[in-house]
Amino acid sequence: MAEAFAPAKVNLFLHVGGPGTDGYHPICSLMVFGDVGDRVSVRPGEGSVAVRGPFAAGLGRESDNLIVKAVRAFVVELGRPMEELAFTLDKHLPVSSGLGGGSSDAGAALRLIRDVFTPGFDDARLERVAASLGADGAACLWGRPVVAQGKGERLSPAPGLPELHAVLVNAGVPVSTPEVYRALDASGAFGDVTRPRMPDAFEDVHEVAAWLATQRNDLEAAAVAVAPDVGAVLATLRDEPEALIARVSGSGGTCFALCDDDIAAESLAERLEALAPAWWVKRCRLGGPWA
Known part of the structure; x- marks a missing residue:
């Protein structure tokens, strides 16, 4: 079994523009990550997500979980079937809380899949998969301070920050x-x-x-x-x-x-x-x- 940390995301600022013709709002945000968050683990298994922890009850159907969607998107990008995996999500962040919990969980799952099962899968492809999962997806993949723009997929380095x-x-x-x-x-x-x-x-x-x-x-x-x-x-x-x-x-x-x-x-x-x-x-x- 392999495990990864899924940190809380915090928007230090978040500027939001009017919707475009596609209905999406452009943003500009300085995102940082906390040393509190969820934990995601994976092992070969039956293709499932088991959820535990203090906020497990707040999650909906397994099929709606962003970890499941991340795995499906990864398989599409990979272009071939992958062995069945069993994930466990230890949910410590509140649900629907503005902390990017689902996106961070998905990012942790993507890192685990790549690092454990397909180490040759490069960073750019992994970022493309993460960005397809929502506005926080790309930033939450690595959990590093960034400035996110566009629909959240355009990332640039954050200024140097003190503790x-x-x-x-x-x-x-x-x-x-x-x-x-x-x-x-x-x-x-x-x-x-x-x-x-x-x-x-x-x-x-x-x-x-x-x-x-x-x-x-x-x-x-x-x-x-x-x-x-x-x-x-x-x-x-x-x-x-x-x-x-x-x-x-x-x-x-x-x-x-x-x-x-x-x-x-x-x-x-x-x-x-x-x-x-x-x-x-x-x-x-x-x-x-x-x-």
């Missing part, structure tokens, strides 16, 4: 990405998706937070409209002294706060856990890749 200590908070309410995009379309509040000017590297977390304050998540208002609990989490984080900046990640469900250091993040996480025991609260480091 970022953060707290992730989810109120336990799944947020539908299609619903959020419909709310955005109804509002017409689209943004400029030109890559903003960035330094080659940020010196410290305060410089990161100050620069991020000049950017935005164009899905944030729509996410709060669709799921007011997200707004409650965001307002709470923005009132906390340890939060240098707080924002919604992706299309919502989860908010993040950047903190000075691990001690500040631990203090914030402990207070939030006492304040709202029903919330999912995780202290983490953001960057990547993580083993």
Whole structure:
């Protein structure tokens, strides 16, 4: 059996343009990855996905799982049948949470298939398969900080980042990405998706937070409209002294706060856990890749 880590994805900023003729919205986003996430393992087997872990019950039918779709897409790209594989997904990230969990799970599965069973399959082909799975697919394949543009498939290196200590908070309410995009379309509040000017590297977390304050998540208002609990989490984080900046990640469900250091993040996480025991609260480091 082989195993891979599937890290949480966090959009430090997310700019979203109006839909094109194909209905897809162009984006520009600085994506980083957390040292918290799911784990995916694989062995020769009967062609199945077994799910366990604290958020296993939130997943739908096995046939809808992005791991299954990733395997099918891999076989198509490979151009020949592949031996049957049995995957186990240890699900620790909330479902429909804006953390790219499904895409990251699929990315971990693709890396495992390639590395264990078809090591000659090159990176470019693997990236093409990952990009076909959705807007987060290409970035989540490797779990490295990147700037994603287009439909998420155009990746360029992120600026150099210091170690970022953060707290992730989810109120336990799944947020539908299609619903959020419909709310955005109804509002017409689209943004400029030109890559903003960035330094080659940020010196410290305060410089990161100050620069991020000049950017935005164009899905944030729509996410709060669709799921007011997200707004409650965001307002709470923005009132906390340890939060240098707080924002919604992706299309919502989860908010993040950047903190000075691990001690500040631990203090914030402990207070939030006492304040709202029903919330999912995780202290983490953001960057990547993580083993």
